[in-house]
Amino acid sequence: MISFNHPEPSRKHPPTFPVFLPFQGCPGRCIYCSQNLQTGQPSQSLSARLKNLADDLEARKKRHLPPIGLGFFGGTFTAIPREWMLRFLDVGLTYKKQGVISHIRCSTRPDAITPDMLQILARAGLDMVELGIQSFDQDILDRALRHCDQKTALAACTMIQEAGLELGLQMLPGLPGHNWQTWQEDIRTCCTIRPQIIRLYPCLVLEGTVLASWFRQGTYIPLDMEETLFQLAWAIRQLWSHGIAVIRIGLTPEPLLLDNVLAGPWHPSLGNMVRSRALAEIIEEQVHRLGHPPRSLKVPTRYSGELWGYRKGNETRLARAGITRTMVQYTPNPFFTLQ
The missing domain is CATH 3.20.20.70 (Aldolase class I)
Incomplete structure (x- = not known):
């Protein structure tokens, strides 16, 4: 984790x-x-x-x-x-x-x-x-x-x-x-x-x-x-x-x-698009650090609008990293948790 x-x-x-x-x-x-x-x-x-x-x-x-x-x-x-x-x-x-x-x-x-x-x-x-x-x-x-x-x-x-x-x-x-x-x-x-x-x-x-x-x-x-x-x-x-x-x-x-x-x-929505791409890159790097296919991702609620990107622009990219919608949970915590 x-x-x-x-x-x-x-x-x-x-x-x-x-x-x-x-x-x-x-x-x-x-x-x-x-x-x-x-x-x-x-x-x-x-x-x-x-x-x-x-x-x-x-x-x-x-x-x-x-x-x-x-x-x-x-x-x-x-x-x-x-x-x-x-x-x-x-x-x-x-x-x-x-x-x-x-x-x-x-x-x-x-x-x-x-x-x-x-x-x-x-x-x-x-x-x-x-x-x-x-x-x-x-x-x-x-x-x-x-x-x-x-x-x-x-x-x-x-x-x-x-x-x-x-x-x-x-x-x-x-x-x-x-x-x-x-x-x-x-x-x-x-x-x-x-x-x-x-x-x-x-x-x-x-x-x-x-x-x-x-x-x-x-x-x-x-x-x-x-x-x-x-x-x-x-x-x-x-x-x-x-x-x-x-x-x-x-x-x-x-x-x-x-x-x-x-x-x-x-x-x-340029700002959102840029921030969403940056967030996808950050998650990709953390998945690499994890060392095995991810099973779940907990995301602070405040980033729910950036995770998937404008018109779901991050969906394919995150899927390649092993992140799908069914494994994402939004939480009030200020940090992300990947396991």
């Missing part, structure tokens, strides 16, 4: 209330980027966004809802005018002190922070900085028009950690120049850095982007779904083994986004 735990680290933070600031503070536009489509949010003035935020948080307060995280996404938060950056954080901190908000984060570029700025952000109530890294490979960064080099990206990670802030990374596999080798190196670098959280956004071809033109010209071919599942399942297992929580896989299915995806590994 073998007992084993799922390797995914626990998530410490509550769900995040997102405030989207499409393109705000961005010095240019990357070849893949269409923030209004990705966020489902039209362009809006900073003053309007700020008022909406204050109104939304006041409404949560009046309804006595449980504390929630607050996140500033969709642009380069630390590159918007400092006055506005601090005004947004001041609203967040006000409601944080009142128990409406429990955690505040922002997303930004590696070249849009300094040690002094990070100290200001920490004093203003910020808890986490998420960096849009996309890749640590210089050739990929150059092709994507990120105008940011590997050295700057690595230095930004160190600055955030030394400032006592939590670090999040956002990676984008499938960009032009991406291959299995560069992806392995990117994930190994992430594991060395050890951020608290990471988001994995496989590259999609969105209408109105430079990448859309390259796709139509036949000079860019996105990752197919099978390769995406293979690479992401490998990646999350590596990240989990280093205590890094993967909090998002794939873009949120906003209606505006779905109407403008031209190509790429899009699926509304």
Whole structure:
């Protein structure tokens, strides 16, 4: 008999209330980027966004809802005018002190922070900085028009950690120049850095982007779904083994986004598909350790939706390992038991 735990680290933070600031503070536009489509949010003035935020948080307060995280996404938060950056954080901190908000984060570029700025952000109530890294490979960064080099990206990670802030990374596999080798190196670098959280956004071809033109010209071919599942399942297992929580896989299915995806590994259940594949690989390895054909498998109830996979995608794979539906039992235990 073998007992084993799922390797995914626990998530410490509550769900995040997102405030989207499409393109705000961005010095240019990357070849893949269409923030209004990705966020489902039209362009809006900073003053309007700020008022909406204050109104939304006041409404949560009046309804006595449980504390929630607050996140500033969709642009380069630390590159918007400092006055506005601090005004947004001041609203967040006000409601944080009142128990409406429990955690505040922002997303930004590696070249849009300094040690002094990070100290200001920490004093203003910020808890986490998420960096849009996309890749640590210089050739990929150059092709994507990120105008940011590997050295700057690595230095930004160190600055955030030394400032006592939590670090999040956002990676984008499938960009032009991406291959299995560069992806392995990117994930190994992430594991060395050890951020608290990471988001994995496989590259999609969105209408109105430079990448859309390259796709139509036949000079860019996105990752197919099978390769995406293979690479992401490998990646999350590596990240989990280093205590890094993967909090998002794939873009949120906003209606505006779905109407403008031209190509790429899009699926509304991509996260579940990746996690299911990783779980099947883990069970296969444990069956090998068992040393004889399995007779039963007890599974924590919380993983019942991942065991067999999207549309029973794991069924054949697990059957080859000797796991059939009749031998599976779901239990309230936090660990798996194989015998």
